[in-house]
Amino acid sequence: MKTKAIILNNYPKFTPSSKDVDCISIQLDNFPSETVLIRLLFLSVDPYMRNRLRPEGTHYIKPLEIGKPIISMGIGEVIESKTVKFKSGDLVIGMFPWQEFAVINANAAKPIRQTTLPITTQLGILGYPGLTAYIGINKIAKPLPGQTIFISSAAGAVGSLAGQLAKIHGCHVVGSTSSQEKINYLIDYYHYDTAFNYQQYREDYASAIKKYCPHGIDINFENVGGKLLEAVIECLNLQSTIVLCGAISQYNSQNPRQGPNNFHKLNSKNAKLIGYIVTDYDHLFDEFQQYIIDQYLKGKINYHETIINGLGNAWSAFIGLFDSKNIGKMLVKI
Numbered sequence: 001m002k003t004k005a006i007i008l009n010n011y012p013k014f015t016p017s018s019k020d021v022d023c024i025s026i027q028l029d030n031f032p033s034e035t036v037l038i039r040l041l042f043l044s045v046d047p048y049m050r051n052r053l054r055p056e057g058t059h060y061i062k063p064l065e066i067g068k069p070i071i072s073m074g075i076g077e078v079i080e081s082k083t084v085k086f087k088s089g090d091l092v093i094g095m096f097p098w099q100e101f102a103v104i105n106a107n108a109a110k111p112i113r114q115t116t117l118p119i120t121t122q123l124g125i126l127g128y129p130g131l132t133a134y135i136g137i138n139k140i141a142k143p144l145p146g147q148t149i150f151i152s153s154a155a156g157a158v159g160s161l162a163g164q165l166a167k168i169h170g171c172h173v174v175g176s177t178s179s180q181e182k183i184n185y186l187i188d189y190y191h192y193d194t195a196f197n198y199q200q201y202r203e204d205y206a207s208a209i210k211k212y213c214p215h216g217i218d219i220n221f222e223n224v225g226g227k228l229l230e231a232v233i234e235c236l237n238l239q240s241t242i243v244l245c246g247a248i249s250q251y252n253s254q255n256p257r258q259g260p261n262n263f264h265k266l267n268s269k270n271a272k273l274i275g276y277i278v279t280d281y282d283h284l285f286d287e288f289q290q291y292i293i294d295q296y297l298k299g300k301i302n303y304h305e306t307i308i309n310g311l312g313n314a315w316s317a318f319i320g321l322f323d324s325k326n327i328g329k330m331l332v333k334i
Helices: 047-052 119-123 128-141 157-168 180-188 205-212 226-234 278-297 311-321
Strands: 002-008 021-027 035-044 071-081 091-097 101-105 109-111 148-151 172-177 194-197 217-222 236-244 272-275 305-309 329-333
Touching (some): 002 311, 021 311, 035 091, 035 311, 071 101, 071 119, 091 101, 091 119, 119 329, 128 217, 128 236, 128 278, 148 157, 157 278, 172 180, 180 194, 194 205, 217 226, 305 311
Parallel strands (some): 148 172, 148 217, 172 194, 217 236
Antiparallel strands (some): 035 101, 035 329, 091 109
8 A cells, every 4th residue: 555654854954845845655565473563643742853854963862864754753543453452443652654554563562551631641741741851840840839940942841841840849830932922822821830932032041030920040941052051040939940851053053063151150159950851761651650640630731733734734733843833742743
């Protein structure tokens, strides 16, 4: 059978563009034992994927291959099975190719955990974005009631949950985002205490942080990096913590990546900067999912999904992450 697929043409030097991929038709011929034929239902697009669009990749994940389909987390339905692990109709999750249909090794797919939440949450608040927030806040930051936490890129899939987890711990939660609409979401829907539009403070991020965090920052959940992180360091309290989740402002930089020029001030403030790789915490997945479900049922957690329709629009959805086109989790419905 034939299926449409999104193929990587080249590694983008800077901001990804439509020239980097092609939507083509490929033949699915081989269907060996211990595989399943799946119909893709949803694909996840996430900022970390930008690091797979370089020939060197990273130490924790290989680069995507030129001439091969893009790969990301996805949800599919088993159409035909040649393994006892799955039967027709089963819903599965895994790292799947950007295709309408795909033949997957049975070991590369996991059954969807049945919960009271929609299956799409398995790619969001119950998936790796959720685990990233849970580990960063509950296991690394370990916030105390009354502390001020500042979260950059606060309205994204990770930041929106991180803020809600911090509120559960009794923190004063402040976020930065890219529009008034997102500020409204952060305060009215995600339980943030306050937030600001960083685009209005590009010449002086520190003034915004001092305005919205008048008592300084005890914990920074950092998703942006660059000049914003530099401003954060200026506003840190003594014995504060930076949880370094990401640095999306630097992923497509046409210039050498910016490190904070005031890095030395971490020493004088007796501050900690801690990075982490979320897959190192896979063993906590069950614990994390149960915690999020419990808090959701208590009304402590909300989530939002930005869903783009059509495999042919998946690459545009990915690019949209870097233009702040999403609120909450960005998904592609096939």
